[in-house]
Every structure is written in structure tokens, then in C-alpha cells.
Amino acid sequence: MTDYPTLTLNDDRQIPQLGFGTYKIEEDEAPQAVKTALDVGYWLVDTAAVYGNERVVGKGVGDWSDIFLQTKIWNESQGYDRTLKAADKCLERLGRDHVDMLLIHWPCPEKDLFVDTWKAFIELRDQGKAKSIGVSNFREQDLKRIIDETGVTPALNQIELHPSFQQRELRKVHDDLGIVTQSWSPLGQGEGLDAGAIKDIADETGQPTSAVVLRWHLQHGLVPIPKSTGRDHIEQNFAALAFELSDDQMARIDALDDAGGRMGPYPAEFNG
Numbered sequence: 237m238t239d240y241p242t243l244t245l246n247d248d249r250q251i252p253q254l255g256f257g258t259y260k261i262e263e264d265e266a267p268q269a270v271k272t273a274l275d276v277g278y279w280l281v282d283t284a285a286v287y288g289n290e291r292v293v294g295k296g297v298g299d300w301s302d303i304f305l306q307t308k309i310w311n312e313s314q315g316y317d318r319t320l321k322a323a324d325k326c327l328e329r330l331g332r333d334h335v336d337m338l339l340i341h342w343p344c345p346e347k348d349l350f351v352d353t354w355k356a357f358i359e360l361r362d363q364g365k366a367k368s369i370g371v372s373n374f375r376e377q378d379l380k381r382i383i384d385e386t387g388v389t390p391a392l393n394q395i396e397l398h399p400s401f402q403q404r405e406l407r408k409v410h411d412d413l414g415i416v417t418q419s420w421s422p423l424g425q426g427e428g429l430d431a432g433a434i435k436d437i438a439d440e441t442g443q444p445t446s447a448v449v450l451r452w453h454l455q456h457g458l459v460p461i462p463k464s465t466g467r468d469h470i471e472q473n474f475a476a477l478a479f480e481l482s483d484d485q486m487a488r489i490d491a492l493d494d495a496g497g498r499m500g501p502y503p504a505e506f507n508g
């Protein structure tokens with residue numbers, strides 16, 4: 237992974253710091269989009285059982301055996317036995333005997349099954365089917381509960397995070413617990429790219445607005461996983477690895493934080 241930034245997880249494994257998201261990439265476009273991303277140089281690919289594209293994402297990744305591949309167990313598969321079975325199905329669809337990172341997609345507090353699900357994840361890690369294990373959309377209390385009840389801290393938490401929703405409190409919790417923060421919708425689903433400060437910084441640096449936003453994630457020690465289907469955008473996003481933002485430019489993006497900027501569901505309420 238020459239010149240590709242990585243972070244060290246709490247299980248001592250390395251995770252590439254820029255990834256490729258595949259949510260809403262349709263079955264027919266996924267193999268090409270993933271191949272393009274790998275061709276451009278991405279080392280991490282994120283999918284999920286619920287995206288319905290694991291089979292084609294697996295095909296797109298093909299023989300690139302050293303790609304960091306992660307998937308997520310969907311809410312209906314929570315619970316110890318169901319999770320073990322669901323993980324086997326993920327592996328079968330992906331065409332692999334293991335993934336690099338397996339995530340619980342949502343805590344679903346009303347179901348109250350995430351501790352049992354986490355116990356199955358520990359078993360899957362012991363069996364080598366998941367090299368690292370983590371969670372997604374977990375709140376501070378959810379994280380503390382699985383740690384208290386199992387003694388195993390997730391390697392990462394994948395959460396909604398973009399300049400207009402910066403999640404500073406949860407990031408601090410992650411830092412204190414030794415959990416890597418992975419940013420979903422890192423570009424604000426493409427909607428935040430027209431903000432004045434972002435456009436100004438793009439002009440100052442001569443970089444695409446998307447690369448400016450992704451660079452901000454990288455310099456904060458986050459792992460952004462932007463999604464795109466077209467080569468132009470995939471290349472623009474990858475440009476984030478090749479320049480730096482000044483402290484002043486970082487501060488101007490920090491100032492875009494908005495407590496009401498959440499775009500996705502509330503983890504406390506999402507139990508679907």
C-alpha cells in the first residue's frame with residue numbers, strides 16, 4: 237500500500253484511510269464501478285447485505301485479494317444464530333472465505349439484540365471469517381454496553397459524518413475508546429459541495445470540491461467512503477490523497493458544522 241494512508245485498528249490491523257462506498261450502485265453498474273475504483277487505486281470497498289449488490293461487488297473485486305473488503309449484517313439478521321448464518325451467506329455472495337471488516341449495520345435498540353449479535357461477531361472473528369469486527373450507527377451507550385458485556389471493543393464505528401454534520405462528541409468517545417471513525421455520506425450525498433467555504437478552498441487549492449471535503453476527513457483522522465458510479469467523480473475523489481489543507485482551511489470547514497445537519501435516520505429510532 238505504497239503512499240496510501242492507513243490507520244491502525246485496536247486489533248493491530250491496518251485499515252486504508254480512503255474507501256469506496258457502493259450503496260445504491262445497481263447490480264448492472266456495480267462491477268464496472270468497483271473495477272474503475274480499484275483501477276484508480278482505492279484499497280477499501282464497502283458494501284452491505286441490504287444493498288443487494290454483494291455478489292456483483294464480489295465479482296468486481298475479483299482477484300484483488302489484498303483489497304480491504306467490508307460488509308454489514310442487516311437488522312433482520314440480528315441475534316446470535318441468525319448472525320452466524322447471515323455472515324455465511326454474505327461470504328457466499330461475495331465469493332470469499334473471509335471479509336476484512338464485518339459490521340453490525342444498525343443497533344436497533346428496540347430489538348435489543350445487538351449484544352447477542354456482537355457475541356456472534358466475536359465468534360466469527362475467532363473462526364477467521366471476519367478479520368476485524370466493528371459496528372455502524374452505534375451511539376455512545378450502545379458502544380459502552382457491548383464493551384461492558386463482552387470485553388471486546390469494536391475496531392470501528394461507521395457513522396453519518398460530513399461537514400454539515402460533524403459528530404464531534406461521538407468522535408471524542410471513539411478516540412477515548414480506541415475506535416476508528418468511518419464516515420458514511422462523507423460528501424453529504426453530494427449536496428454540500430456547493431457551500432461557499434468549500435468552493436473558495438477548491439479555488440485556492442486548485443482541487444475539486446469533493447476532494448477538499450474528503451481531504452478534511454482524512455486530516456481529521458477519519459475514514460471516508462464516498463460513493464460514485466462515474467470515472468470522473470471516482471478520480472476527483474481520489475485526488476484527496478494528493479494535497480494538503482492548511483490549518484486555516486480546515487478551520488473554515490470545521491465552522492460549517494450544523495447540529496441539525498443529519499441526513500439519515502436517527503440510530504435511536506431506526507429499528508427497521
Ligand SMILES: NC(=O)c1ccc[n+]([C@@H]2O[C@H](COP(=O)([O-])OP(=O)(O)OC[C@H]3O[C@@H](n4cnc5c(N)ncnc54)[C@H](OP(=O)(O)O)[C@@H]3O)[C@@H](O)[C@H]2O)c1
Pocket residue numbers: 256257258259260282283341372373394395419420421422423424425426427429444446447461462463464465466468469470472473500
Ligand atoms: N452504515 C450506514 O448506515 C450507511 C448509510 C449510508 C451510506 N453508507 C455507506 O457510505 C457510502 C457513501 O455514502 P452515500 O453514498 O450516502 O453518500 P456520499 O458518498 O456522500 O455521496 C454520494 C453522492 O455524491 C455524488 N458524488 C460522488 N462523487 C462526486 C463528485 N466528485 N462530485 C459531485 N458529486 C459526487 C454521487 O453521485 P455519482 O454516483 O453520480 O458520482 C452520489 O449522488 C455508501 O455508498 C455506503 O457504502 C452507509
